[in-house]
Amino acid sequence: MRKNRRKFLKESTQYAIGFGLLGMSGSLSSCGGGQAEGEGTEETAAEGPTTQVGTPADMFFKISLAQWSLNKSLFDGQLDNLDFAAKARNDFGIEAVEYVNQFFRDKAKDQQYLGEMKKRAEDNGVRSLLIMVDGEGNLGATGDEERKLAVENHHKWVDAAKFLGCHSIRVNAFGVGSMQEVQQAAIDGLGKLGEYAAQSGINVLVENHGSYSSNGQWLAGVMQGVGMDNVGTLPDFGNFCVRRDGDGFWEGNCVEEYDRYQGVREMMPYAKAVSAKSHDFDENGNEIHTDYLKVMQIVKEFGYTGYVGIEYEGNQLSEDQGIAATKELLERVGQQLS
Numbered sequence: 242m243r244k245n246r247r248k249f250l251k252e253s254t255q256y257a258i259g260f261g262l263l264g265m266s267g268s269l270s271s272c273g274g275g276q277a278e279g280e281g282t283e284e285t286a287a288e289g290p291t292t293q294v295g296t297p298a299d300m301f302f303k304i305s306l307a308q309w310s311l312n313k314s315l316f317d318g319q320l321d322n323l324d325f326a327a328k329a330r331n332d333f334g335i336e337a338v339e340y341v342n343q344f345f346r347d348k349a350k351d352q353q354y355l356g357e358m359k360k361r362a363e364d365n366g367v368r369s370l371l372i373m374v375d376g377e378g379n380l381g382a383t384g385d386e387e388r389k390l391a392v393e394n395h396h397k398w399v400d401a402a403k404f405l406g407c408h409s410i411r412v413n414a415f416g417v418g419s420m421q422e423v424q425q426a427a428i429d430g431l432g433k434l435g436e437y438a439a440q441s442g443i444n445v446l447v448e449n450h451g452s453y454s455s456n457g458q459w460l461a462g463v464m465q466g467v468g469m470d471n472v473g474t475l476p477d478f479g480n481f482c483v484r485r486d487g488d489g490f491w492e493g494n495c496v497e498e499y500d501r502y503q504g505v506r507e508m509m510p511y512a513k514a515v516s517a518k519s520h521d522f523d524e525n526g527n528e529i530h531t532d533y534l535k536v537m538q539i540v541k542e543f544g545y546t547g548y549v550g551i552e553y554e555g556n557q558l559s560e561d562q563g564i565a566a567t568k569e570l571l572e573r574v575g576q577q578l579s
Contacts, residue, residue: 381416479518
């Protein structure tokens with residue numbers, strides 16, 4: 242049976258948060274009535290844009306593919322995790338990938354399996370950028386022991402990322418409590434994980450992924466509190482829902498959303514990766530929930546020259562069609578802005 246990402250996160254992190262973000266009404270809106278790296282890593286910033294297969298060279302950023310774009314095929318067994326890198330290169334002309342731990346969650350310490358992943362990526366001329374990590378506990382848990390366990394659970398993914406040649410792992414900053422309580426807990430949890438990751442030269446990146454983390458001001462405050470070079474953000478163009486109408490956090494429809502353009506702007510000073518979320522497109526090939534020209538202009542303003550990862554989550558187009566449509570849109574906007 243196909244898993245739903247929200248269901249997976251609910252089951253594995255075991256938290257449910259219903260809240261209102263008080264005092265920030267200027268950044269919040271009802272979801273029912275509308276559309277919806279500053280620094281790259283030192284390595285990608287230094288490299289600048291490079292020519293990719295089937296991708297224009299005259300863009301200020303490069304394009305990667307997030308594995309979640311193919312989650313239906315992966316969960317259904319139509320695509321094997323080991324074949325992901327080859328598919329990115331051969332089907333879409335994309336030479337860099339972002340893995341999701343859900344698709345090899347029991348292999349974090351299996352160096353034979355990781356070695357095969359690495360070999361297949363290298364054989365296809367594909368660069369492994371990061372691992373998106375879910376289900377390993379709440380780094381913003383207000384209980385000391387729970388937070389300590391979450392930090393330790395992430396260690397194996399730091400090690401796996403190092404083995405694969407990635408520059409980062411993407412984590413969540415979840416926790417139950419007030420905004421201030423969870424923020425202080427997240428500062429501590431991310432700081433401790435960042436210290437461990439720094440020993441391997443790995444970055445720890447927080448995505449706006451729901452709850453307080455989808456409030457750009459809150460997440461920027463976390464980054465300021467941590468104050469470490471290898472702890473940063475991964476702005477996602479579409480994950481800005483801060484409250485749903487269901488009994489638990491992952492149930493129901495979004496009823497309150499943080500302004501996505503303001504949120505991206507607040508996260509970009511700490512960004513070492515960017516996620517181009519897409520769902521639906523109009524007849525002109527534009528994403529109907531996010532103004533890509535507007536949001537990519539913000540990305541450019543902060544001097545980001547790293548990878549922008551395609552993360553297609555729509556249902557109207559097939560996964561392959563949605564990835565291709567997002568890539569075409571990124572290339573069109575990229576050429577306009579470069």
